[in-house]
Amino acid sequence: MGQLVDIFSGIGVMHLTLGNVVMWLIAFALFYLAIVKGVEPLLLVPIGFGIFAANFPLTGLLDEGGLFYIFYHYGIETELIPPLIFLGLGAMTDFGPVIANPKTLLLGAAAQLGVYAAFFGALLMGFTISEAACIGIIGGADGPTSIFLSANLAPHMMGAVSVAAYSYMALVPIIIPPIAKLLTTRQERAMVMTQMRMVGKTEKIVFPLLTSIVVMLLVPKSAPLIAMFMLGNLFMESGVVERLTNVSRNELMNIVTILLGVGVGSTMTAQVFLTWKTIGVFIMGVVAFAFATAGGVLIAKLMNLFTKNKVNPLIGAAGVSAVPMAARVVHNMGTEANPQSYLLMHAMGPNVAGVIGTAVAAGAFIAAIK
Amino acid sequence: MIQINAPMVGKVVSVDVKVGDKVKKNDVVVTLEAMKMQIKVYAPTDGEVVEVNINAGDVVNTDTVLVALN
Structure with a gap:
């Protein structure tokens, strides 16, 4: 009889909890979004499967030495993978629009207002200072940076923060337009921006070096992300x-994306994820996005008061990063107001500047809090 | 004559007018692709197409004249 009990208790199904099943449903929801709706499939499929597999009892996947433990511990906890993703991003990012119009760097920085708005909001909601920083960074709309920061400050928040960041990024076409419209007049949106100047090869090679010097001297803790981002960019531009x-931008990026996705997904076990804090993360995440959009637009309008070469304030909204989707959304809004307006490339300036801005904001949080 | 330049670097998806066509302001003359997005280039004024310098599949730069109107 005792043996029979032993055999049964070794079967996973005897240990399955309601929480596990709820997490499976969340995983299935992510699969649905990725496979049917086409939302960030490269990330949501591995993350979803990580969640799914991590919520089976007795597998040992998450125990020390288990497979997912290895992915998470060596890939993410050591902060190895997010910078490798940044290497790949650097090798695909054209900084030409920023170099042609350096004012757009300011707009990318302005969108980080959302990060700080959500940070203070989360503090008021009762999150600890480390947790609040991770929630705020969602407003930067940059997945690897969110994961990097939560690995550093609040690893238990990583699952919720990264899923919130990736889901809201997918919602950029829904979140940006109402806010950007509310803060601009039709006349402002219809403004045509003059053609950008062509950027030379030397400028494009100097840019990653110069940015490295400035950013790593000012915010040393952002170095892992910025250094790899700029190295990737130098690879491409040289x-x-x-x-x-x-x-960097193909094979390596694809390999580390799998490890990152599964590793992040595996942090989302029922006991960690199914808490009121997760709901708080999602609420504050949308606040972060909204304020990031508003920050970019308002600073663009402010900038126009003082400068001769005015910008269409809509491009400020692209400062939320989410490259290049935010720039596309901005372009469409511009065309809707005036078919003669082509904002895509102008919006790419704040858009890529926003990526740098978010990495800097993450570095500043680490320096201030850790 | 009014020349319509490519608003950005991109690939021509389709040329939506031919020489001799009459176009109105804000009619689509060319569709480009950039950043995985289709971008429609609209006629800046009414006019008649007198020149088409590109074909579908061409990569265009900001100094490329796509179409000229009279």
Whole structure:
């Protein structure tokens, strides 16, 4: 009889909890979004499966030495993978629009207002200072940075923060337009921006070096992300290491995306994820996005008061990063107000500047809090 | 004659007018693709198409004249 009990208690189904099943349903919801709706499939499929598999009892996947433990511990906890993703992003990012119009750097910085608005909001809601920083960074709309910061400050929040960041990024076409419209007049939205100047190769090579110097001197803790971002960019712009450029943005990026997705998903076990804090993360995440959009638009309007070459304030909304989706949304809003207006490339300026801005904001949080 | 330049670097998806066509302001003359997005280029004024310099599949730059109107 005792043996029979032993055999039964070794079967996973005897240990399955309601929480596990709820987490499976969440995983299935992510699969649905990714597979049927096409929302961020490259991330949500591995994250969803990580959640799914991590919520089986007795597998040992998450125990020390278990497979998911290894992915998480060596890939994410050591902060290895997010900078590798940044390497790949750097190798695909064209900083030309920023170089042609450096004012847009300011707009990328302005959108970080959302990060701080959500940070203070989360503090008021009773989150600890470390947790609040991770929630705020959702407003930067940058997945790897969110994961990097939560690995640093609040690992238990990582699952919720990254899923919130990726889901809201997918909602950029829904979140940005009403806010940007509310803060601008039709006349402002219809403004045509003059054609950008062509940017030379030397400028494009100098940019990653100069940015590294400025950012890493000012905010040293952002170095892991910024250094790899700029290295990837230098690979691409130098034009002499095509093999390294390609491997950074294709194969390496794809490999680490799998490890990152599964690793992050595996942090979302029922006992960690199914708490009121997760709901708080999602609420404050949308606040962060809204304020980031508003910050970019308002600073663009402010900038227009003092400068001769005015910008269409809509491009400020692209400062939330979410490259290049936010820029596309902005372009469409511009065209809707005036078919003669082509904002796409102008919006790419704040858009890529926003990525740098978010990495800097993360570095500043780490320096201030850790 | 009014020349319509490409508003950004991109690939021509379709040329939506031909020489001799009469277009009105804000009619689509060319569709480009950039950043995985289709961008419609609209006629800046009414006019008649007198020149089409590009074909579908061409990569265009901001100094490329796509179409000229009279």
